[in-house]
Amino acid sequence: MRATACNKQSGFTLVELLxxxxxxxxxxxxxxxxxxxxxxxxxxxxxxxxxAALSLVMENFYQKQLKYPTNTASTxxxxxxxxxxxxxxxSVSGWQPSxxxxxxxxxxxTASTYKLEALGSSGKVNGCSITLTQDNVRAIASCSGYxxxxx
Numbered sequence: 383m384r385a386t387a388c389n390k391q392s393g394f395t396l397v398e399l400l401x402x403x404x405x406x407x408x409x410x411x412x413x414x415x416x417x418x419x420x421x422x423x424x425x426x427x428x429x430x431x432x433x434a435a436l437s438l439v440m441e442n443f444y445q446k447q448l449k450y451p452t453n454t455a456s457t458x459x460x461x462x463x464x465x466x467x468x469x470x471x472x473s474v475s476g477w478q479p480s481x482x483x484x485x486x487x488x489x490x491x492t493a494s495t496y497k498l499e500a501l502g503s504s505g506k507v508n509g510c511s512i513t514l515t516q517d518n519v520r521a522i523a524s525c526s527g528y529x530x531x532x533x
Contacts, residue, residue: 422506426528429484429500429507433514436486436498439477440516449493450516483507 444450479486483504489497495516502510502525510525522528 418506423528425481425483425502425505425507426510426512426522426525428481429486429502429510429512430520432479432481432484432486433498433500433512436477437514437516437518440488440496440498450491450496451488452491452493484510484512489513 440450483502484500484507485503486498486500489499491497497516498514500512502508507525510528511521511523512525513519513521513523
């Protein structure tokens, strides 16, 4: 019997490893910006639905009092209180935003009109302004990378 030496080595070559790293890098370069765009659009859609919900609370208040709450507010907590009771000193709220990243406020409010705004406060939505009025007039401004409307 003759002993044969086995010189075969197992493992990856440097070229195989570099090709794998290049493919993963290309996939990441495509996937990460696409994911970030999806997250930004999701935040904007969430803010739109929060404004619609706040609008419903305002309309509910109008149905009970035959006027909109006339207080204005600049913080989320005050907006919730104004929408729920017409005062800024309440502890129980009729509205709660579903996400962070936007500051919600009642820009103007009279007995017969109101204008609500969601203003982006962080990340890619910083400075994004979404508004809604009592006549269902909707507007989006300064939302970079967002080309969708608000139906």
